[in-house]
Amino acid sequence: MPSFDTVCEPNLVEVKNAVDNTAKEIATRFDFKGTSAAIEIKDKDITVFGDTDFQLGQVQDILTSKLTKRNVDVRFLDKGKVERIGGDKVRQVLKVRSGIESEAAKKVQKAIKESKLKLQASIQGDAVRVTGAKRDDLQAAMALIRKEIADLPLSFNNFRD
Structure with a gap:
């Protein structure tokens, strides 16, 4: 029958590559120099760090552009809430749906x-x-x-x- x-099912290899490319771009961009903007991935959780909510949005925009270039649907990401961590820094956890x-x-x-x-x-x-x-x-x-x-x-x- x-x-x-x-x-x-997302292509996790491509997701990891997109996160790595985003981290490289954050390291080289002028507007992120001297800030705490960063991105990391552990298993199926992507953590985005920044100084402000606006900076988190910028890092997420870079990530979404890298994901779409690699043919990974952005709907795989579940955005968590923005958390305040030490001082004026913020972070957000994006879960990859599977x-x-x-x-x-x-x-x-x-x-x-x-x-x-x-x-x-x-x-x-x-x-x-x-x-x-x-x-x-x-x-x-x-x-x-x-x-x-x-x-x-x-x-x-x-x-x-």
């Missing part, structure tokens, strides 16, 4: 059920498997999912005939 998996949360998976499942296509959607861990009898229905389901769930950078893999 034909099927495919709906997943939310996997579909249960609420989003239920949205995908509900959208497929309401579409009246002859398909079944089942939640399997952090992915949603969609199975059906016809390839055309599966391709219609992919288009439907992209349209309905626009806030997540979903991709489709494991397409089987």
Whole structure:
């Protein structure tokens, strides 16, 4: 029976490269000389440091431009709240999303059920498997999912005939 998996997986190598390039640009830019502007990555958490909220925004703008150059969707980043650390310095943690949360998976499942296509959607861990009898229905389901769930950078893999 034909099927495919709906997943939310970033290319972590490209994310790390984008963070490294952002750190290099921060080190060489004139407007960041003598400031505490910095960026670092640990596992799936990107931490941005700066002197002010405005500077955090500048570093995030650089990061988003580096991510888009490397074909990584910016929607993978979950922005945390801005925290004050010692003195007038601030930091913000950006989490890199990986996997579909249960609420989003239920949205995908509900959208497929309401579409009246002859398909079944089942939640399997952090992915949603969609199975059906016809390839055309599966391709219609992919288009439907992209349209309905626009806030997540979903991709489709494991397409089987």
